[in-house]
Amino acid sequence: MERRVVITGMGTVNPVGNTVDETWAALCAGRSGIGTITKFDAAPLATKIAGELKNFDPLLYVEKKELRRLDAFIVYALACAEMAVKDAGIVIDGHNAERVGTIIGSGIGGLQTIEKEHAVLERSGPRRLSPFTIPAVLPNLAAGQISIRYGARGPISCPVTACAAGASAIGMAFLLVKDGQADAMIAGGVEAAITPFGIAGFNAMRALSTRNDDPEKASRPFDRDRDGFVMGEGGGILILEELAAARKRGARIYAELCGFGCTADAYHMAAPPPGHEGAVRSMAIAMKSCGMDPAAVGYINAHGTATPLNDVYETQAIKQVFGEHSRTLAVSSTKSMTGHLLGGAGGLEAIVAVKAITDGIAPPTINLDNPDEGCDLDYVPGRAKPMTIEAALSNTFGFGGVNAVLAFRTYRDRGKGA
Secondary structure (H helix, E strand, O other): OOOOEEEEEEEEEEOOEOOHHHHHHHHHOOOOOOEEOOOOOOOOOOOOEEEOOOOOOHHHOOOHHHHOOOOHHHHHHHHHHHHHHHHHOOOOOOOOHHHEEEEEEOOOOOHHHHHHHHHHHHHHOHHHOOOOHHHHHOOOHHHHHHHHHHOOOOOEEOOOOHHHHHHHHHHHHHHHHHOOOOOEEEEEEEEOOOOHHHHHHHHHOOOEOOOOOOHHHOOOOOEOOOOOEOEEOEEEEEEEEEHHHHHHOOOOOOEEEEEEEEEEOOOOOOOOOOOOHHHHHHHHHHHHOOOOOHHHEEEEEOOOOOOHHHHHHHHHHHHHHHHHHHHOOEEEOOHHHHOEOHHHHHHHHHHHHHHHHHHOEEOOEOOOOOEOOOOOOOOOEOOOEEOOOOEEEEEEEEOOOEEEEEEEEOOOOOOOOO
């Protein structure tokens, strides 16, 4: 019997909201979460803006003593997981613990701790380093801490696939449930890389926007005046469940995750190839794996970074996959509001794709005043678009030529045993 995978819980913290409802309201209203960096003195840096969390209280999720031992990316993961588990109403105990797994992706891991403890090392010597330094730095400790907190003893992993890490995690979790190795997975991505090193490193690549005087308009996907991406922080985590198990406990089902496509460009360390052939294959695989008719897709949450190459090449890839239907699709980049959460982007944007289906709204791409040549799809400029959305894709691409695409559709009961 086919094992179907459904979404029963979601949680997020990000630059526009600290809950799913707060986030969705902000995105549909076209509100930007980008502002001047407050975490440190960014004066020496070319980029002085980012998408920081706002009014986030870590003590709602982590005890004060524990907080000192954890990097911010782990705290964000614990917050997202707590919301998702509570939203799903799932209880993890001796009856099901070995059938519940955890996969949380992060592109960088504990960068804040690395910088802080390196400064301690330089200033005071090795004896002053915290014994919690390494556990706070390792990218897999987000999944590890969540697993420990909930006693989830099923499969555990951490894809470190740059900006595709969150989607890679969800895709891996989907395959494990579908294959019968787990009945439920806590899956998503998180990142906390707004640090001097993080900003300076991307500045050295000339990848970040330097529109410092107008932060809210700095992230401009598909616009001819875009000058790079804006870094964000936070992430998103979902609860994936096998359908029969979810139905047995009477879970609310948001949508069905039905396909995952993952490919390599094998082309360049950071740049996509012309036409974005890897993205083409990922979208096609995601749909083909679940028999999804491309004409059924109503919305795509684009990778849409506002970098010169991605936006044009992603547009070309969508046209190649969908042909004439690409003209009727709604394609938006919510990074125009949240900035780019790097490894956390796939988790947040999977939630956006699910909400687009459940609420029948395509969120907008803001700051799209003058579409670039070759960027000629319906990017939902400026205002959200109410529409019936039966199926949606979430595109994420990462350094190293990683392409990860998730395919969601409206959940429908196919009869007894489905």
